[in-house]
Every structure is written in structure tokens, then in C-alpha cells.
Amino acid sequence: MKKIISTTTEEVPGKKIKEILGIVRGNTVRAKNIGRDIMASFKNIVGGEIKSYSDLLAQSRDEAYNRMMNEAISMNADAVVGVRFVTSMIMQGASEISCFGTAVKF
Secondary structure, eight states, rough: OOEEEEEESSOOOOOOEEEEEEEEEEEEEEEEHHHHHHHHHHHHHSSSHHHHHHHHHHHHHHHHHHHHHHHHHTTOOSSEEEEEEEEEEEEHHHHEEEEEEEEOOO
16 A cells, blocks of 8 residues: 655655645544543543543544545545644534645655
8 A cells, every 4th residue: 555645744855746636634523422521520620631532532633634644545645745633613512623634746
């Protein structure tokens, strides 16, 4: 399988962008669950990391990133530059994680 470079920068050192294929994106919407909410409430009282939420966000970022990269693969891109993540609340208890960038050919 072809390796696609992804970077938050606008360029890839040593490579010349010859063609911009377009914007690629991936997203996922995740909701909290009652078990996590109960544990988060206790953690909110005593302080510290809420590990279950950290894990949920990490999984969500990975899923959004993988969806973006799959779109780049389908466009036969060599790289995705300018990669960014955005989080937004969809409704109470549910958030969207989006990942986007520009697919390019060298």
C-alpha cells in the first residue's frame, strides 16, 4: 500500500507540489454515555484527568483522521498538507471531531 505523507505544514521538505487535488476531510460524531458521566462527575469534584473522555477523544480523532486519509487515497494523493482538527458540539452530550487538509501530488 502506498504511503501518503500528512503534515500540518503547507509544504513537505524536499518535495515540490505539482498539483492540488482538493480538500479532503473526515469526521465523526460521538456521544458520552451515562457510565462515563457518573465517573466524570466524581473526577470533577476531586480533580484530575478524566481518562474515559481522553480515550473517547483520541479514538474520535483517529477515526476522523483515517477517514480523511482514505479520501486522499481514493484521490491517489501523494500527501495531505495543512492538516487541521476541529471540534464542535452538535447537541448536549454529543461532539463532532473533523479533520481536514489539502490533498496534493508531487
